[in-house]
Amino acid sequence: MNYTFSSFAHGLKSSAVRDILKLTQGNSIISLAGGLPAENYFPIDAVREAFERVFAEGGKSSLQYGLTEGYSPLREAICKRMAAQGVSVKPENMLMTTGSQQAIYLLTRVYLSAGDVILVENPTYLAALQIFKASGIQVVGVEADQDGMLMDDLEAKLNRYRPKMVYVTPTFANPTGKVWSTERRKGLLAQCRSNNVLILEDDPYGEIKFDANATYPSIFSLDEHPEDSAVLYTSTFSKTVVPALRTGWIVGDSRVIAQMAKAKQAVDLHSSTLDQQALYQLLAHFDLDAHIQTIRDEYRTRMQLMKSLLQDARFSDLRWDEPQGGMFFWAMLPEGIDASELLKKAVEKGVAFVPGVDFYAENPRRNTLRLNFTHTDNASMKIGLDRLAEALVAYKQSV
């Protein structure tokens, strides 16, 4: 057989992070690559009890097909959580998804067509870029500084490209760790509203903030909502509870959500209902907020350890900012060092990271890299950074 694939397949780059994750599974490589939470802190007892409750209370009915939109009691519980954060939505404004990744995919599928333009931060989340590019969408990066996109460049590109959507991760962006100022959030919103451009606000990390008192209002909360909002907001329990449940959600105008639900019918009928029911039970019986505070504290400690290790003279070449939350250090090597080449040396030495190049929509800086600080315990992190330092030496000797 001569298999011939679609333009979507031809446009798909395999995700570097996923490929590295595959490479490092089951061997001795210390991975600072993935966006993996710390297993030590997984609330396994709460998850186990949640499943026990599902079977005990739901009985055999808990094992039947469910609604495409998601398990209704879970959607109501998430509405309550969002209300406590000052966001008012109803279940009909919400679609449950297989992680927030699927929310990005589904919105792209129903809102954008090949040839459309999307504006993004540059660099930005690579698996979102993967979707946009394979879908034949033109992806244009907007210039930014530490507070978010530059409003002048945004305005110029809105005018020049007439995009249908802007994709942003305004709180602890992946990969940069950046937090947008409230002013820039409002600025983006105002410009998008006046140009009838949709905003996809991706917020997987917002709850992983190191200053518990800091507030980072979602762009969705700043707009009129949920109906007629310019914003679709997506988040996930993968970082705050556990990834294995694969449960994300997206909220916004009910007409957009309804289109996404129709698409989800076609894509997979619905996500795991057992996972959704278990998450509902967990939210009902487990103090998730206390758990999130535990994670914040631990991740801040791990971030500070990595920071102190990166301050070592062996890394004096690297430039980075201290993240205020999230999971990553974003570091810049001296010009001329290709992080993809450095990765080969690093894997030989037994440590992995993600080269920055794949996070760029355009004009990639090959001397960038992303280091995860949440997944690795203290001892391994020290060894990992030692190995990275050795890899740097080996790289420099080789060129």
Next chain:
Amino acid sequence: MNYTFSSFAHGLKSSAVRDILKLTQGNSIISLAGGLPAENYFPIDAVREAFERVFAEGGKSSLQYGLTEGYSPLREAICKRMAAQGVSVKPENMLMTTGSQQAIYLLTRVYLSAGDVILVENPTYLAALQIFKASGIQVVGVEADQDGMLMDDLEAKLNRYRPKMVYVTPTFANPTGKVWSTERRKGLLAQCRSNNVLILEDDPYGEIKFDANATYPSIFSLDEHPEDSAVLYTSTFSKTVVPALRTGWIVGDSRVIAQMAKAKQAVDLHSSTLDQQALYQLLAHFDLDAHIQTIRDEYRTRMQLMKSLLQDARFSDLRWDEPQGGMFFWAMLPEGIDASELLKKAVEKGVAFVPGVDFYAENPRRNTLRLNFTHTDNASMKIGLDRLAEALVAYKQSV
């Protein structure tokens, strides 16, 4: 905001079955509509034990992100089950999916582009049609009799339309319940191979056969496989274990599977790993074959009850064949009766079914309907058919 949707969204029809399912949830309507298994026979104790084993044996690692391709021990276990059915595949020939629905979607996404042609049975599975049509694919029905597609018409349409793929459900087709003869399976395979046309063989119902000794070789098993096969074969545990786990799989040439895995990375990273781990434990510790035999016996009994009810004089207008497996009766009303109009009367009387019209790729017969016999217990089935008879009377009085 003025929301403007993609051509995919515009091409999506909401699934009639899913909409009816939504309508009937939580009220007193007896639904003969969905393809729902009987809850009574869900192996809830085995499922609960399987999850207990996952947590006890896997510990916190069981809650981490997994591989896009799926949980490796589960893929190996499915390979063993398939080997017992005479099909030799390796894990790299297999992708785990969120139900077989997702397998159909992903293959369509990576193999077909807008403007391509696909040949199908007519009528066929409506949620597959939904994917093809929304994707801008031209769907052409091939004429068929009780043994499957007619080889002459297949040849003519292969020549005329130069399709990229043929989609078939050769064993207990949805909605018709039809079983293809081995000769027709071989004929389809030979013609597709010589024309380099891919076959997507969808087999959710093959194990639900009423004659345990009957064998229905998959088209995949009749071809050289797994590498260089003209066939991608997909199935699911939704019908034989429980739907809530949402676990399906697809097997075929490893190059095609690799493209689908890349697409799945973009679509949702991976399906629920807890569900996949639980299914692995269930396959290891539960006699699934004995369970499937129990289901077969029960579903045959339910089918026979529905058959005897349909033989009542009140249904003398209906034409149908006795299904040899699967979940459905496919019935034809007299010409001129619109099953969609009949459904309105039926819902008023308290019973639901699926009008046949949405199962047609082209030239729909509006006087057809699908009745599910697996989900409803004996008492409800009798009441349901009484209500259907009343609806028929009411319909005739109204026209």
